[in-house]
Amino acid sequence: MNELFTLGVLIGIAHSGVRLATPYLFAALGEMFGQRSGVLNLGVDGIMLMGAFAGFYTVFNTGNLWLGVAAALGVGALMGLLMAVVSVTMQAEQGISGIGLYLFGMGMSSLLFKMLIGSVESVSGFRAVAIPVLSRIPVIGEVFFDQNILTYLAFLMVPLSWFVLNKTTFGLKIRAVGQNPEAADSLGVSVNRVRYATTILGSAMAGLAGASMSIGLLNVFQENMTNGLGFIAVALVYFGGWRPYGILGGALLFSTVSAFQLWIQVLGLPIASDIAVMLPYVLTIVALAVAVRQIQQPAALTKPYERGE
């Protein structure tokens, strides 16, 4: 066990933890916007897979990383539009429509991968960019300031999301619509329009989360490569109490546990790797059971809105 606790290994775990937090942050912050407005989108994992494929396929063919990011955002937004039509306009039960979206995204991304690429290929994705001066700080510099640009972006999204949610009119509308849609409606806020906006925004971010894996972290596309990460992202929104900084804490906790589990395998420690892989999932359940008991969820979450007659 001792070799796990050398400084080098601990820095390695922390560095991977920050790196692996990228998809969690994009997906969970996006999902937060939807949930704060009252829409539970359980299809995040399927959207991530579509985004991962769109980003990968674009980079595979053009070599242009930012075009890949744009493709992932676009495909994510389209999936969000589909979710919004079903859950907002058609007022479908959100727990089930999300599963439909998940199956559609998973099946469709596998289908497209097999028909358009067919074999395991890799691309050269975003590389780590050391930030001058900051990356020279001992320990902290190594952990935080030698990452790829999507990781920096994901961490920047935390204060940005907080600002949008708490300091802008749009954020006020989101919170009003999620807390008391009738009151928001009576003040002239279009409940459904806000919900369309948040669902599409959140899904675009889920698409980006997928791309951050396929053209940032792993630089390959595989069928079902997210492995349920999108569901953990949904759980993180609950765990983080529907607040950006809570989500940041949760994302770092989970990514660090994942990194820890990877390093257990790398170092060949005598813990069965299959058991270690369970850790993040067990932790999710425990976290949902014990954490943030006092925080109330948005009052209108999962409740479709229909104007009274």
Added chain:
Amino acid sequence: MSMNAVRSNRQRRRLIGQLIDIALPLLAVAAALLTGAFLLLLLGVNPLDAYAAMFRGAFGNTSGITQTLTKMTPLLLVALGICIAFRGGMINIGGEGQIIVGALAAAAFSLALPEWPRWLLLPSTLTAGALAGAVWGGIAGVLKARLNVNEILSTVMLNAIALQLMNFLLRGPMLDPEQIAAGTNIPQSAALPQQVWITRLMPRTLLHSGIIYAIILAIIVYLLLWRTTIGYRIRAVGANPAAARYAGIPVRTYMTLSMTLSGLFAGLAGAVEVTGVHHRMIEGLSGGYGFSGIVAALFGKLHPLGAIPASFFFGGMLVGADKMQRSMQVPSALIVALQGLIVLFVVSSDIFVRRRSRRRVSLEQDDANTGDQPLIVPTAGHGGER
């Protein structure tokens, strides 16, 4: 208008309503197939050829039909569990994990007691699998009922945990000694003792008598849900937990119960796959039945008897997709995408049922028993949880 005319008018309207209810899932499937056809066209595949290959593969000959019936068996069992859970207001996404632990438990149980006679070993093996699934589902039920943990999220996590548990067991403690001896280490268990194999119905096919028992169980679940107090209470909790609590029903107990029963059926499906089809525990045994079972249950309008034709249809789709992949080089992943679309269309079409039943209530407030209800009651499930 005389009373009789009013009544017959009302009856006619209700009949039309019921016809629409039956037609809606079919329309949803047609819409999904159309959308799928459009996507296939974009990918340069002739959708008519692909669907024809699928249909022929599933229903075109005896071999296809026996394979369809073989795949129908676990689908139906899972779908029955889903009917109970969803009717009880619990969204059980954990079918995959419950199938896996059921299959693992059944395999381990029969391998541990190879000298037991068939009349004792087969029923107890199936029971072991069903109980393991019940425990796996029950965990999510207790977490929801006692700690208010969203059951959708907990069952997804339990799926991942069950999968890792299987990977661990099939590579370690349960790995087939023959695989170790041969040095191939293919992750699978030893072959189960022969007396625990479910009887095959036709020579040289995988079709086993489990299908008959599954259909009998569908009738039993129907009776349970609509002819017993327990079933009435499960549905009452699902339809309106606050009203059920007010009526004195122990809501938490029934939440846990419906999840436990749901897991029981999925666990049984796993045990039946092990003892009826594979005769050992293998990787990939759950085969997506946990999700396909949800789709079948929704297509069958969350009715245990409706689940019978629904799971036959989806069993056929799974078989046909394999055939299509081989003959047309269209990946069978298409079927997962189609299932997703079917779910989206089915839950979207539910709005029409809700609108109509609301209109009926306002029109016929004197008529206490308005009969059919929307498929999924929007108040059910996750109000006020974390």
